[in-house]
Amino acid sequence: MATDGPKIIDGDTAHDTYWGIMDLYDNEVSIDKIKQEFPYDYDYDDFDYEIYLTSLALAFWEIGLMNDTLLKKVNDTIAKGVGVKVWTEECDEKTGKQRQQELNRLIKKISAKNEKIRKPKKYRKVTNFHFQPNDLLTFKLSDGQYRAVICTKITQQRGQCTYDLVGTTYIGKLKPDAKVIEDYAVCGRWISSGFDKNEMLEMQPDIDKLWNKIPNTSNRFLGLSYHLVTHKDFYGFKENFEKVGVVKLKESYKRDGSYGYESTFDRFEDIFGDIQKHMQIFEEKSIPIKHLIADNE
Numbered sequence: 001m002a003t004d005g006p007k008i009i010d011g012d013t014a015h016d017t018y019w020g021i022m023d024l025y026d027n028e029v030s031i032d033k034i035k036q037e038f039p040y041d042y043d044y045d046d047f048d049y050e051i052y053l054t055s056l057a058l059a060f061w062e063i064g065l066m067n068d069t070l071l072k073k074v075n076d077t078i079a080k081g082v083g084v085k086v087w088t089e090e091c092d093e094k095t096g097k098q099r100q101q102e103l104n105r106l107i108k109k110i111s112a113k114n115e116k117i118r119k120p121k122k123y124r125k126v127t128n129f130h131f132q133p134n135d136l137l138t139f140k141l142s143d144g145q146y147r148a149v150i151c152t153k154i155t156q157q158r159g160q161c162t163y164d165l166v167g168t169t170y171i172g173k174l175k176p177d178a179k180v181i182e183d184y185a186v187c188g189r190w191i192s193s194g195f196d197k198n199e200m201l202e203m204q205p206d207i208d209k210l211w212n213k214i215p216n217t218s219n220r221f222l223g224l225s226y227h228l229v230t231h232k233d234f235y236g237f238k239e240n241f242e243k244v245g246v247v248k249l250k251e252s253y254k255r256d257g258s259y260g261y262e263s264t265f266d267r268f269e270d271i272f273g274d275i276q277k278h279m280q281i282f283e284e285k286s287i288p289i290k291h292l293i294a295d296n297e
Contacts, residue, residue, distance in 0.1 A: 006087055006099035008106055013048055014055040021059040023157070026120045031065065040073055046082040053077050054106055061110040064117040071110060078103050123159040126231050130238045131163060136245040138175050139268060147272040148176050150186065150247050152224065152254050161231040164259070166224045166249075169275060169286055178245030182293065185286035186249075187279055189257040190220040205252045213291050223257020225284050227271070230261070237265035250294045258282070 004011025024034050057074045088096030135151040149165040167187045211218045271278050
């Protein structure tokens with residue numbers, strides 16, 4: 001168990017819940033479907049359930065789905081005092097009080113009728129992309145040698161467009177191509193799981209094929225380490241990158257393992273100047289590219 005910030009929308013569970021609901025709502029998914037995807041009851045421990053239910057309640061109140069049943073569940077859950085206790089013990093008394101204040105404000109807010117229900121938002125989508133999904137991009141650093149990243153996917157969410165780049169271990173005096181890059185690795189991580197094998201295969205199809213090829217990875221998910229560059233930021237340094245091929249990784253292997261936003265080319269100098277040191281610091285693993293390519297299944 002680990003605490004994030006004491007606000008209602010802090011940490012992964014709260015963000016995934018609140019924005020998961022809002023993304024469905026903004027895409028005009030039916031109310032019944034939203035309720036089905038985000039039920040009141042969920043198989044969490046008491047601490048995580050408080051985080052889940054309070055973030056759900058805030059979203060439901062904002063889009064006009066608050067009702068007496070949900071309000072009672074929120075009140076009963078908060079009354080257990082689990083969240084405040086954990087924040088106090090794992091952080092300090094001040095943080096515990098901050099959490100209690102956030103919960104008090106939430107109850108006051110969702111107990112009152114929402115007079116201004118949030119309307120679904122329409123976000124502008126980028127169409128004039130700098131690069132395309134699956135592009136193999138190379139760039140030269142100050143040491144005169146080339147590095148490479150794969151633009152594994154492009155994500156457009158809530159009005160922001162990012163190029164989701166996965167770093168590779170390539171370093172060379174010559175520009176790589178799609179064939180050469182197969183002898184190198186991408187940066188990723190193996191994520192422990194409490195699910196059984198069948199559930200894991202449903203969540204990440206064909207992951208068992210990697211278990212058979214890479215030692216000591218059984219019963220773990222694969223997550224790639226992403227360097228995200230926004231469409232706007234890329235205008236400042238896209239001339240440093242050159243497309244030298246196409247590398248299509250299997251879709252199920254593109255799961256997020258970690259990510260960071262890179263807004264300048266200097267960040268690529270810092271990270272890829274010594275990629276092995278960066279990987280060691282962030283506990284990333286080398287995943288052979290040849291095992292991930294869709295055509296090489």
